[in-house]
Amino acid sequence: MFRFLWTKAAAARARFPVKKMTLTQISSAKCFEGYQKVYEHESSELKCKMRFGIYLPPKTQHVNCPALYWLSGLTCTEQNFITKAASQQAAAEHGIVIVAPDTSPRGCNIQGEDESWDFGTGAGFYLNATEDPWKMNYRMHAYITEESVSALAPICNPVLCPWGQKAFTGYLGSDKSKWETYDATCLARTYSGPPLDILIDQGKDDQFLAAGQLLPENFIAACTHKKIPVVFRLQEGYDHSYYFIATFVGDHIKHHAKYLNA
C-alpha cells in the first residue's frame, strides 16, 4: 500500500537498465509490442534470491529509455502489478521501462516471518531493519533507491497509523526518531531538495483511508506548509484495488514521461 512510482532518470537511462549481476530469466511475454519479463537474482543486500518484473517498451529495441520503479504494497509479490495494473499500454506509448521489485525478502526462515499478513513476508515497508531477527535480511530500503514523484493510495504517515507502528516497532525498535526517515510526511516537513511535482490519486471509498491507515491529509498539510506542490486527486467511488490502479496508472506514467523524456 505504498504503491509509489519512483523515477530514476539519469541512472536508468540505459538500453537495459539493470545493474551488473547474474540474472536468470524466469519468464518473458510479448505485450504491446514490447516484452514483460521476470528475472531472478541473488541480492547481496537481502542475502536471498529476489525476483522483479521489468517491462521493456518497443522503443528499447532502438534507443535508451528511462525507467520507473513501481513499489507495490502489503502482501504483493513482483507479479501483482505486472499482471493486474494494465500499465504496459501506457509504458509502450511513452517509451518508459517499468521495474517492479518484490516487496520483501522471502524464504529467509526467520521466526515469525509468515505469521501476519502486514508484517514479515510481503511487508518489507522499504526500510532497513535495525532489530533482530530482521536486520540481516530486511533491508529493502538499500535494495531499492528513491526519488519520489507520484503515488497511488500511499501510506502517507506511517508513524501515526497502526500498520506503520507495528512494522516500525518490529523492524526499527521503539525509538521513534529512527522511524521518521521512512515516513513521507516527516520527510516533507524537513525537505530542502530540488523542486518536486507530486501527483497522488486516492480512492474516496478506500477502506484503508476510512480506517486511518493512509492519512494523506497529514502529508498534504506538510507539503502546503513547505510550499511543495502536490496534485492530490480524491477519486469518488474508487476503492484500494487494482481496478483503481488500472484506471489511473496511465495518468501517472504520463506524468513521469513528461520529465523522463524531456
Next chain:
Amino acid sequence: MFRFLWTKAAAARARFPVKKMTLTQISSAKCFEGYQKVYEHESSELKCKMRFGIYLPPKTQHVNCPALYWLSGLTCTEQNFITKAASQQAAAEHGIVIVAPDTSPRGCNIQGEDESWDFGTGAGFYLNATEDPWKMNYRMHAYITEESVSALAPICNPVLCPWGQKAFTGYLGSDKSKWETYDATCLARTYSGPPLDILIDQGKDDQFLAAGQLLPENFIAACTHKKIPVVFRLQEGYDHSYYFIATFVGDHIKHHAKYLNA
C-alpha cells in the same frame, strides 16, 4: 483456451443484462468510471453455485448498453479475465457490458473432477455432457448462449486435437458425430446462418499452436470454402498469456462495438 467473445445483442440490450434470478453480490470495485462486479447465483442448469464477473461501463448509468460474453479457457475462473486482461478501459470507452462466466461447474463432488488440469474442474469445454458421471452438472453449453464473432487464440478444431479428443470422449462418449456440434471448424463447414464478420488474433509463438492444439488453419480453410469472411491476424512474437490478450482485447471490443452500437 476458447477465449471467444460472444455477442448477444438483442437479448442483452437491457440496462442490467442478467436474467431474473437471485444474485448475491460478491464484490464491486469502481474501474474507469464504471463498476467491475462479481455475482454468485444458483444455476438450475448446472445444479451448483456459479460466479460470474460483469463490467458495467459508466454509460449504463443513463442508457441501456449491449453486452459481450467473454468465455475463458482451460483452468480459468471468472477472475482471470477481469483481473488480467485490461478490458475495462475499452469497454468503458465503447459503452459495452462484459459478462465473464466461470469455465465449469465447481464443487460437484464428481469422482475425478480434480484429477487433470485439462478435464473436469476448470475445463467445461462449453458443451452439454451426455456421459456419466458428468451429464448432471457439466452443461456449460446450456449455461451460456452463443453467436460467435471474435476469438483470441481459440481451439479451432477440437475433434482433431488432443485436448478436444480427451474432453469430448469423456463428456460426450465415443460417437464422433456428436462431437461436431461443439467444433467451430465443423460448424463453419455447414454454416448457413446470417453473414458473419469474424476477427481472430493468434500469437505466432503460442506454445499450444506449435503443439497442434489450436489448428486455426483448419478453421480458415472451412471458412474460405464457405466464403465466410475471417480476419485472421498471426501476431509475431506473442504467446498464449494474458499479456497477449491485454494487447489485443481493445481491438476486439471495438470490433463488437461497431455492430452493437450500430
